[in-house]
Amino acid sequence: MENANPTVPQRLKPRKTPIQARSGVTVEAIHEAAIQVLLADGLARLTTTRVAERAGVSVGTLYQYFPNKEALLFAILQRHFEEMAESLERVSLHGRKRPLSDLADSLADAYVAVKIARPEATTALYRVAGAIDQFRLSTGVYKRLQDAVVRALANASDASFNDVERVAFTLLSALAGVSRGTFGKLVSGSEVLDRLRDETRLLSRAYLKAAADARPSV
Amino acid sequence: MENANPTVPQRLKPRKTPIQARSGVTVEAIHEAAIQVLLADGLARLTTTRVAERAGVSVGTLYQYFPNKEALLFAILQRHFEEMAESLERVSLHGRKRPLSDLADSLADAYVAVKIARPEATTALYRVAGAIDQFRLSTGVYKRLQDAVVRALANASDASFNDVERVAFTLLSALAGVSRGTFGKLVSGSEVLDRLRDETRLLSRAYLKAAADARPSV
DNA sequence: TACCTAACTGAAGGATTGTTCAGGTATAGG
DNA sequence: CCTATACCTGAACAATCCTTCAGTTAGGTA
Missing domain, CATH: 1.10.357.10 (Tetracycline Repressor, domain 2)
Structure with a gap:
């Protein structure tokens, strides 16, 4: 995690014909979820699964917006x-x-x-x-x-x-x-x-x- | 780790007939080892095993001086x-x-x-x-x-x-x-x-x- | 309607970690 | 030398965790 790639949060495969995000998921929502988890459970218990859960999406989705956990925190x-x-x-x-x-x-x-x-x-x-x-x-x-x-x-x-x-x-x-x-x-x-x-x-x-x-x- | 017991670093079973620490192990040495690990590998890779290794003792010994990892950091x-x-x-x-x-x-x-x-x-x-x-x-x-x-x-x-x-x-x-x-x-x-x-x-x-x-x- | 494809899902894999504990080792005392 | 015991060892265990990917869902398009 400490040496991971500092990638910008971004959709990995930008659409040619953009559609509405199905569950209203945005980077913002994940940010917010991460902050809530951080406050509720502390940094040690901030896991990608937990953040995704809190944001109302699956882990897989989270990994479409952020290449890894560190990128999310960053x-x-x-x-x-x-x-x-x-x-x-x-x-x-x-x-x-x-x-x-x-x-x-x-x-x-x-x-x-x-x-x-x-x-x-x-x-x-x-x-x-x-x-x-x-x-x-x-x-x-x-x-x-x-x-x-x-x-x-x-x-x-x-x-x-x-x-x-x-x-x-x-x-x-x-x-x-x-x-x-x-x-x-x-x-x-x-x-x-x-x-x-x-x-x-x-x-x-x-x-x-x-x-x-x-x-x-x- | 976030909610662990804040115990004071101390020998758990103080000897009646004190003997020399076999490998010169002291709390200080473990402190120093932890700092070195911290600098070399970062907080994410600071594990009890690694600290013990760096201090020249086994994990078990480390756990005789600190009840858990958080106590060590604290x-x-x-x-x-x-x-x-x-x-x-x-x-x-x-x-x-x-x-x-x-x-x-x-x-x-x-x-x-x-x-x-x-x-x-x-x-x-x-x-x-x-x-x-x-x-x-x-x-x-x-x-x-x-x-x-x-x-x-x-x-x-x-x-x-x-x-x-x-x-x-x-x-x-x-x-x-x-x-x-x-x-x-x-x-x-x-x-x-x-x-x-x-x-x-x-x-x-x-x-x-x-x-x-x-x-x-x- | 039927098809395409971006977006989403979540079980599974692989790796790591904190902690324990049964057994080994060395010292003090007799 | 022998025993008691404080001290040390490190393999094993249980618990997570990050990340992947084959499969599913649903919006766009014709």
Whole structure:
């Protein structure tokens, strides 16, 4: 599983004359089923059969969408990272110059928003992260997150950075850490998530300010 | 594995007339073997047999020291957390008042020092973390880390905090995030680890300062 | 309606794993 | 040397698990 082929989730034999999926089965449905199994039974009991069962299809069908189990897990993580990337890219969408403190808040909010949107899914995903080869994530999707932050930071009206990529990396990692920690102690929907928003804002603003001051330009 | 009994690693039948362990087997040796297997083959291929083999003993012997596989993994994580706790507790050892910026640096250094001490082990441990029930860690050993930071922060000569525990939690989580991220992209002993020290210091100082300013007392 | 074929099924195969336990081994004490 | 016993061994067992594929189902097309 650790050395399997990192194939993209996809129908293996694309139809020439596409028809409706008989049981409404989609990749999304399998994703969802996997997350549910993950939450109910843990990573150790996440089996292809169980996921298929939960999705209302047979194992065979699952293997038509994903070449193997690892590809399924990888796809789930990848989708989450892409959601996160979109959220972060939205920060610098209109490209107007803004104060750094504003940007800091926006970045923190963008990050937290994705995590908070579906707390159960987030919790489940943290379990998968350890099972997947970190490398493949770093080199691939993770770069997009970093680029999004770099582009956002370029819109700061009152600050500039010496090593933007490093700053983006640290900020993302720190946000990830606080988020992971918070969800780790999360029991049920509580006020902990409100704290998360406040703390990440505080953290983001403080760090970015400090990082900018290290090599001021304005 | 997910619901197994969290037993402490220990000789099951303590001898009345202790003899030398025949093959020099200790819990430490098994720990080390597990880390090596983890690095060489990944979490998916970490089997009890393989660990025992690597440690130079038979599976049966391994099961005299650990009741099951999960207990082994848990023990490894626990040991690491205890090292970290000791390191953090050393920050406020002599109990003298110090400037907050000093404390911030010391805390960051204390954290990073443990991670850097044995990079391979750190990398391996991050893989285990996902497989173990997060709850058991939070409620147990993690509390000790947080307490250590709280006690350290109490020694700040020029700042005080509104909600120290929350600050300690956020700081620890952020440090963990940056550390995890750095080790995730770590290929071989490079200058990335130097950056880690700098970035964690910057982050720690900036966040603690901001958190203290939120409710100043001096 | 009849045929084609993409989509789906699920029992079976092959491989691996966690754990046990009956038996072997070496040390301390007499 | 002999016995007791703590310690170690590793083949065997039961339980899963991932993956395959020959056969079935149902939508599209003529």
